Amino acid sequence: MLIEDEKVYPDCAVEIRIVDVGGLTKPELIHKLDQHSISLNKYGEQLLNDERFIVSSTKQSLQTVELTVRQLGFSDGATTFQLFRRANDLGLECCPVELGPYLRMQYLDQPEICSTNISEGNKAPSGSITIASEALTEDNEFPKGFYLRRINDKLWLRGYLADDLHIWSPHDRFIFCRSQLFIA
Template sequence: MVMVATTDQKARLLDLTTGVLELVRDGKRDPEEVCDVLQVIKGERNFAFILGCKQQILISRFKIRKTIKLGLHKSPEEYRKTFAGKCEIGIYAGQILDETPVSQDEVAIGLVFVMGRQLGFKRSACRDAIYAHALELGLEKCPAEVGPALREQYPDQPMGEGVVIGMDPIADSGGDLRVFGVEHYDGGLWLYGGRGNPDRVWNPDDLWVFALSRK
C-alpha cells in the first residue's frame, strides 16, 4: 500500500531539503551526496515512509570495510605477545594499551573507514566535532580494543595507509589523552597512540574508523 504524505510530513521534507541545501552553501556537505539523498526521496513513491527513515538514507553510503573480532585475546599482555615480530607498538600506544579494556567474549564488529570530508568537513575540524557528526549520521564510536584488534587482523593493510580509531581517548602515563592509530609505512606495520584531546584539529583527509550502527 502506498503511503500518502501528510501536510506535516511535507513540511518536514521541505525543512530537510532546505537544510541540506544550506549546508551545501556553507561548504559543509558535498553537493553530490546531497543530490543522492534527494534523488532517493524523489524516486520513492512511499516517500512518507522514507522521510521517517531519512537517517538511514544519509548513512546508506557507509559500507563496512572490514569486520574484525574482539575478545580473541583476554588481556593487553596477550596482545603484546601476539604482536611480537609482526608489528611495532609506539611508546604511547603501549601506554594506553595497558589501560585498554579487553572483551572476555568473542564479538564481531563491522568497521567503516571514512575521511573527515566524507562526513561533510571541507576544512580541518576538532575531534569532538568529527565524533558528534559521525554519531549524528548513525555511526558509532569504537571500543578501544578495536585499535590492537584491527592491527592484528589487518596484516594486509595497504602501504601508506594510516587510520585513526574513533574511540573514547585513554590517558597515557603523563595524563595526555590518546587514541589508537593503525598504519603501514616504510617502517612496517604500526600501532601508535595519537593525540586525543578534544580540541585537536584533524585534516579533512584523515581516515577514521567507526563502527556501523547496529540499531
C-alpha cells in the same frame, strides 16, 4: 563547514570490515601483536599497558566503516568532538579502544603511503587510519587512542596525542563502528 554538494556518508563509497574483537587476556593480546610483528610506538605501549585499557573476555564481531573527515561532511576539517557527534548523527558509533589491536592484526595488507613532508601540520600521518574511540582520560598528555600505519613495509599500532582544539584534516581517515553483529 558542512559540505552540501559533495557525497557524504552514507551516500559515498566506504571501506567496511568485520573485525573479531575480544576473547584474549591483555598478556595474550600483547603476545599476539608480537607474533604478527606489529610495532608499537611509546603511546601505543602506554595505552595497552594502562589499567584503564580493558579487554573483553567475550569474543564479538564488529562491523566497521572507514571514511574520511570530508566524507563525514567537513570540507575544512573538524575537531574530534564534531567528528564523533556527526558520526553519531549518521548512525555510527565510537569503537571500543581494544578494537585497535585486533584490527591491526586482521588488516595486514594496509597500503603504505609515503609523504615527503616531515611536518604535516594538523594532518594525521600519511596513510594512517585513526580508530574513533572515546579517550580513556581527559589528560592531554595521555594518548587519546590508536591509529594504524604501514611504514617501510612494517605494520604499526600507534597511539596519538590530540587536545580538544585539534582540527583533523578533511583527508584524515577514521574507523567507526556501524553496529554490533553478534557474540560468538
